[in-house]
Amino acid sequence: MAGKPTANTRLSRLNENNTGKHLLSANRAVDIRIIVCVLLSVLAMVVDHRYHHLETVRNVLSTSVYPLQSLIQLPLETGHWFGKRFASHETLVRENEQLRQKLMFTNAQLQKLTTLEAENRRLRMLLESSVNLAVRAGERVLVAELLTIDLDPYRHQILLNKGTHHGVKVGQPLLDERGIVGQIIHASLLSATAILITDPNHALPIQNNRNGLRALAGGSGNFKELEILYVRNNEDVQIGDLFITSGLGGRFPQGYPVARVTRVEFDPARPFARITAQPTAQLDRSREVLLIIDEPQTGNTPNADERLADGQP
Amino acid sequence: MQVQQPGGGIILLSFIVAFLLTIIPLPLWVDRFRPDWLGLVLIYWCMAVPQRVGIGTGWLMGLFLDAAQGTLLGQHALALAVVAFLTLKTYRRIRVLPLWQQSFSVLVFLGLNQLLVFWINGVIGYPPRDFWYLGPALGGMLFWPWVFVILRDLRRRFHIA
Numbered sequence: 001m002a003g004k005p006t007a008n009t010r011l012s013r014l015n016e017n018n019t020g021k022h023l024l025s026a027n028r029a030v031d032i033r034i035i036v037c038v039l040l041s042v043l044a045m046v047v048d049h050r051y052h053h054l055e056t057v058r059n060v061l062s063t064s065v066y067p068l069q070s071l072i073q074l075p076l077e078t079g080h081w082f083g084k085r086f087a088s089h090e091t092l093v094r095e096n097e098q099l100r101q102k103l104m105f106t107n108a109q110l111q112k113l114t115t116l117e118a119e120n121r122r123l124r125m126l127l128e129s130s131v132n133l134a135v136r137a138g139e140r141v142l143v144a145e146l147l148t149i150d151l152d153p154y155r156h157q158i159l160l161n162k163g164t165h166h167g168v169k170v171g172q173p174l175l176d177e178r179g180i181v182g183q184i185i186h187a188s189l190l191s192a193t194a195i196l197i198t199d200p201n202h203a204l205p206i207q208n209n210r211n212g213l214r215a216l217a218g219g220s221g222n223f224k225e226l227e228i229l230y231v232r233n234n235e236d237v238q239i240g241d242l243f244i245t246s247g248l249g250g251r252f253p254q255g256y257p258v259a260r261v262t263r264v265e266f267d268p269a270r271p272f273a274r275i276t277a278q279p280t281a282q283l284d285r286s287r288e289v290l291l292i293i294d295e296p297q298t299g300n301t302p303n304a305d306e307r308l309a310d311g312q313p
Numbered sequence: 314m315q316v317q318q319p320g321g322g323i324i325l326l327s328f329i330v331a332f333l334l335t336i337i338p339l340p341l342w343v344d345r346f347r348p349d350w351l352g353l354v355l356i357y358w359c360m361a362v363p364q365r366v367g368i369g370t371g372w373l374m375g376l377f378l379d380a381a382q383g384t385l386l387g388q389h390a391l392a393l394a395v396v397a398f399l400t401l402k403t404y405r406r407i408r409v410l411p412l413w414q415q416s417f418s419v420l421v422f423l424g425l426n427q428l429l430v431f432w433i434n435g436v437i438g439y440p441p442r443d444f445w446y447l448g449p450a451l452g453g454m455l456f457w458p459w460v461f462v463i464l465r466d467l468r469r470r471f472h473i474a
Contacts, residue, residue, distance in 0.1 A: 033368045037394040044387030061380030157383045
């Protein structure tokens, strides 16, 4: 592209004082700019990682790239829409029938659950237990859909199509129909990022459903595995035990299933047992998740109290 | 970027397309070699119009990528700014090489980009488990000739200089 003549002319121009100076100063400008950018980046990273002061900046940036992210979503959505539009009448009727049956079944179960919950509450009150039980029946939930966007493949994070506009807040727990999925870490206007419980930097307080043993479930970086941490060698944990949230951290409501134990290893040389468990939620498969909206408990408690009062002799 | 010069829209559009290609979902085995599209487009424009596209552009694009991918704010920004810097420092030498030789320089730049991103990931507790993280640089090297030809034709057609 640049033959000899141009190189020569460039050289001769370099000899002229003006242009040479110009080139040099341009070079210096590049140096200064990279130094400023590197310093700015390092500063931004430290502030973001340590102090979390950049949420507003991140919100503005993610809201401005949201149109692009939903643009990618468009072909998939259209496919879904066409699929739904042209489903045959028969399929719809059959599906409707199935859903109706399922709803009836679930409602029946729910009735039983409400009674059990009321009873549980009464018993706890009798015991004057200090455990702050979340109001299960009064919890409001929001259904959010996953956007099929590739985030950093080395972190277990997902992007949801609901944001602060819909009532999403940082720290809200995420569920699917089988168990705990994760929690919100960034919420912008129209979308939110959630961290999954299998992320290597995530841990949540849990409890063995069989005997109440408390522990922590740490992420392993593998969608199918959680590590149960800080369980001593002489504790009673068996393969197949179900761990549920203990509600101790104050983030996750108590009593939702988290994982089922798949492997237990007692090594006398180590202070703690090595236990791995499989999350009950389908972390790599679910397309829709439930967000528990933290309704101020005062709104629901009177109702529950009334029920309680009715139940008491 | 000066607004009065022609072609700013085309440059912006090429960055937007690169951005879309970066976040579009792909199966895992392709994903590992997904070329670093933003890096490729940035290197091209830094070489072709160094007086207009440079470190600031790279930094800004990286910041948007950070917000979209949920990484630390400044992580990709730092890496892309360094890529732009290296390109600006060496474009006079690289621009005259044949395409296949250029792609080796591209491999080095993009590899450095990946190293920086994963070095920071390692510092904050996400150490990479294998060497797959250099895949995007390799993919970028293979796609460089095509990106170069497409963007060059665009540049000539719209008289961007």
